[in-house]
Amino acid sequence: MTSLFRLRALSLLLIPVALSAQTGGDIPSKILGTMMHSFILMAVVTVIWAVAGYSLAFGGSSPFVGDLHFAFLNNVGSAPNPDYASTIPQQTFMVYQLMFAIITPALISGAFAERMKFSAMLLFTVLWSLIVYFPMAHMVWGKGGLLNASLGGKFPCFDFAGGTVVHITSGVSALVCALYLGKRLGFPGPTIKPHNLVISFIGACLLWVGWFGFNAGSALAASSLATSAFVATHFGAAAATLGWIFAEWIENGKPSVLGGISGCVAGLVAITPASGFVKPFPALLIGLCAGVVCYLMVTRVKAKFAYDDALDAFGVHGAGGTLGALLTGVFATSAVNDGFKDAAGKVLPLGVVDGNGGQVLNQLMGCLIAWVLAIVGTLIILKICDMTLGLRVGKEQESEGLDLSMHGEEGYIFES
């Protein structure tokens, strides 16, 4: 089973690749800079994770942030950590959780694409991981965390695979970045068109597969719970694809490929917190809602407030994550996840469908904390980066494209 688990962690490593394929695909003729954003995060976040990140997320048992018990991965070896996963080596658990820490800041990079200095982006990521991600991961998944549902949290918030921790934090932070940095030169205009939808398409397909690693893997065992998370994930993505495409078809007269893959990602996002808690049919419903709501977010809401979030990190991950987290409180059922028991060993009701109406409030609390932490944390970090390194590249560098001005190379060399 451990080897199966390693396979899952490996498949997660594909996600940033898929993400960069998807995002790079969306950015016009500035592809390397965008791909570099996702790729370099694998390196940067991994190093921070080893030094202190894992410990700040999963060490200790305080309500807000971990301690330094596991700093430099001390005490993280082949023995399982019974608090989190009693059947796999703690190192396996550690490297699996690392994948979540990598993808989250990578999602934000869609919002500052094509205009942020590379140096500022590195500093931003380091600070963001420390100030926003590790505390949020600890609050929701860490022992004694304020929002932890199974290990003594004050507001038990169900988040199976990162609706609040990954998608709300990244999506909302992306919105803050887009507003703070301002629009790209020439946006909206004829030069700002998707770079290559074929790459986007392949990226979305990789994401659909990789996501099973996130959601089914979050069962932390090859169990029936992993299977139901797998099924819910797949159903959510399918329904959301249809939801987005039909909304677009009705409104624009044409169903588009970019719409289909955006809907798919919206569904994967929304089902993420719910995946280990809901039956297949509610998964379809959650997906369908996500497809339509995220479509309206990126068309109506984005147009109304006129912010330039190139890859719709907010419209898809922020909105989809919030929607999914709230609906988890409605559809979570002990028929899928009987891991929550009272002192007498009786299985507890989970969501509204189990008769536990108050769970929606706990979910709301989780969303609220994620939103506030993301907004305040990101604003402070942006200010720090702006004052020290400067955030935005010069106009000349921007119109030349970050591939050349930041990295000194080009994605496509056609002259022979």
Added chain:
Amino acid sequence: MKKIEAIIQPFKLDEVKEALKAIGIDGMTITEVRGHGRQKGHKEVYRGQEYNVDLLPKVKLELVVPSGRFDEVVKTLTAAARTGKIGDGKIFVYDVAEAIRIRNDDRGESAL
């Protein structure tokens, strides 16, 4: 000698080439160009963001023919390139002062 410059729909290029070959016109120069006349282009929508594409891909065909064959060539060309819809393109005609074959200094119509 006349120079015929025809802007046509890209998908009509093969038909036009075949038709010209059939009446014995072998030489031509082709360029991929973008432009628009009265055709107004089309709209593309990416995640709700609209883009108007008004410069459309066309093919520019340039050939120089003896004055005596001019009518026949234009008739063949228009017949082959026509769909009857907006966007079929245009033909412009110029008088040519001289033609020179670089290989052997042939001049005039014998250089064509």
